[in-house]
Amino acid sequence: MATGEVALGKPAGAAAESLAASQPSTTKKVVNDFSIQVATVNGSGSQSANSVLLKSIFSMGIPVSGKNLFPSNIAGLPTWYTIRASKHGYVARKKEIDVLVAMNPETGREDMLSLPAGSAAIYDQSLNLKQYRQDVTSYPVPFDQLTAAVCPEAKLRKLVKNMVYVGVVAQLIGIDLQSAETSVRRQFARKPKAADLNWNAVKAGYEYAAQSLVKADPFFLEPMQATEGKIIIDGNSAAALGAMFAGVTVVTWYPITPSSSVVENLIGYLRKYRVDQDGKATFAVVQAEDELAAVGMVLGAGWAGARSMTATSGPGISLMAEFVGLGYYAELPGVIFDIQRVGPSTGMPTRTMQGDLLSVAYLSHGDTKHVFLLPASVEECYQFAIEAFDLAEQLQTPVFVLSDLDLGMNNWMSKPFEYPTKPINRGKVLTKEDLDRLGGFARYKDVDGDAIPYRTLPGTDHPRAAYFTRGSGHNEKGLYTERADEYQEVMERLARKFDTARGMVPAPELVQNGKSKVGLIAFGSSDFAVRESRDQLKKEHGLETDYLRLRAFPFSREVLEFVAAHDRIYVIEQNRDAQMLSLLKLDLPVKELSKLRSVRYFGGMPLDARTVTDGLVLQEGI
Amino acid sequence: MATTLEAPKTPAPKTNRLGLQAVDYRGAKTTLCAGCGHNAISERIIDAMYEMGVKPERVLKLSGIGCSSKSPTYFLGRAHGFNSVHGRMPSVATGALLANSSMLGIGVSGDGDTASIGLGQFAHLMRRNLPLIYIIEDNGVYGLTKGQFSATADVGSKLKTGVINELPAINTCAMAVDLGATFVGRSFSGDKKQLLSMLKAAIAHNGTVMLDVISPCVTFNDHEGSTKSYKYVQEHEDSIGEVGFVPFFDDISVDYDPGTTYDVQMHDGSHLKLRKLHEGYDPTNRIGAVKALMEAEERGEILTGVFYIDAKRPSFIDSLNLAPEPLATLPQDRVRPPRRVLDEIMQAHL
Known part of the structure; x- marks a missing residue:
């Protein structure tokens, strides 16, 4: 029988053996504050299982976030999904993994070796990952056996196996069965047969863990009341919703990761909610031959009076350069969503970055400059989409919305979006x-x-x-x-x-006490990590910081005031060359420039608080 | 119309069915070379719009970059115009016509603009069958950059500098037929009658009209050895059929012999009458159209006329099933769903 081989000094069950001498014997229960990482193979169908895990935790009232770290591949390459439960409401990626579910034989060893001491690992027993780490609680599980027992159809087993780990995890960390069942039933709402099959698999995993594994790690979930009334949605769906409520009429696109789901979701919404009773559409969607055509159509449509948009990523932005210059000079409205990914060139298409700031700000030859908005949450993806259409028509110019893969393709908690209060503003049009x-x-x-x-x-x-x-x-x-x-x-x-x-773009968001000498400037998806980092800096180093979150370019006057009011300004961003810092330098008076410092991360993973804190502490010398 | 109290000293000016004069269809003075074929094409566009009684305010005129693309300034001054970027007029036209599908779109391009830098957008425009009159003012050379070969220059054609073209010409008409355009023809800027009939039929058509109009460049490509000179075209033109056109508002029943003339009823009720000069030629047969074009190329002849027409295939606008009013000016309550829709979507994400 498999046992939970514990990293705790005090075994929780008779069958558990203590193997981690390094662990203090007083390790406390860690409740609602840890991360789970599921390592699988791309194309193995783990998406539904991970979504069930995420939504089960959410329905227990615990703040949670999920991130899909996937390869640019259809099937076969390794992929990871991380879930973070945080009673504090931190939703940035947590650098350290606390509970690993190792389903990919190829990366099992490396996944195991990367764990911090005191963490836990659930894995297929054939992988025997225990051999690599004595300071990690190991839970070997006979996944294939358990799956075969609940899934007679051999070809479905690869998919169903994922639900077995959901059951094992649920039992070990304390996801209540009712939450899990609700999530499974919702996930397969349109396929009752599949719902039953998957639910049986969850139960099989759950029962196995209850009978054969002994809980020996410190990670537990306990119900809270912190997610009531909240929604879970990805940034690209949110942007699509914003576009629909902004009254978009012409949508063009050329598929490119990670932006495709903006338009795919939008098509779904438009077909459902923007077709007249006689079946006639109040919108047109065109899949263009390339990004040049996509943006050409946007500008042609904007010229003729439509609310037009396209969605793309870095390589598409490069291709759109010539047309965007025309849009600037001929003063044509249009909205361009840039869901940023890692560049240059093809780069790492499924990794995240804030790397298009400089190229978008001055896209095209000659003297050009462009307005861009910087959403930092799914709610702002929605709001700024609406805002962008009004601004494009009011200013008669292309307006960009710079989101990124992390914001766009991952699921985030949010309060429900508000219905627009302002009427649509079509700008200065003579009748x-x-x-x-x-x-x-x-x-x-x-x-x-x-x-x-x-x-x-x-x-x-x-x-x-x-x-x-x-x-x-x-x-x-x-x-x-x-x-x-x-x-x-x-x-x-x-x-x-x-x-x-x-004076028309969204003003920055300011968090300041008026006393701190250190100011942080960040934007977009970095916001989650920066907010958590500010707490770390205060708690661990006694450093109080003020914070300005940029929400648009060009910068409004609050930015200069914020810089002027502080001794040191750290500009935190996800690119190599400190692109936002460069834009600030071009805009600020010379006497302020020596205050500017940079904290950068450009590895392609969603930014985590520890990286920000470490980078800042090093420069502060504290 | 302005009225005066004094009796007119001259007879009332000639007007069309809208009461507009030909002058209402004119544009700015041309800045192209004297004798440029493009100017003759602008004149025919003015004539066609006037004779068909198209209101200038109902027209979108678009172009790319090049000598040809300057010409929309020189006709229909009362129509909104858009001189876009090189080779990319099709996408701008697509967006504009989606925004307002009630407009009549006319796009003017050149052979460089279409067959080199713009070949991709050209192909996809043809494929979509967007209702647009797409005119190639085809002279085989780049004018504004002073006389380099374009991709429609024929093999063996000679530049003024003596350089011989060794690459085959792109046959834009055969391509257009292959790719799905529903009205494909070729004319010559010097053939007033044929070009005017074709333009009028183009106005009546619902779908992409692709007209390749050979339009000699008097400055860089009208010399001995050129295959796009006035002289060469006049000597080598081979008409596939005389083009006649009877607009829907002319209540004339024209007798014709079905043995010698093809009658095509257009979308708006007008009739295109194609007199068969080539025996057995059927302008509704795509394969025959491409074959005739290729055979003429082999013979070294410039085939003109309407090669292919399909007056029935739904246009891109039809296939999108758009609301009948222009999308551009739909009121807020048609484009912003009510609050309950947002509530419903939020509920689904709880």
């Missing part, structure tokens, strides 16, 4: 009646002093409505020009328009 009154208009003239001109939509029934849109030199009437003064007039207004944008 036939306006033209009757005005007699005509100049497309690129600054009438209101905010550097934002007026436009007309094609089809406006007035002989003076038309103007010519071009990427070649043009004057304020839109006429072709090669005259220096006329060209400069338009370009200078575009620069002023960018300044107008500073």
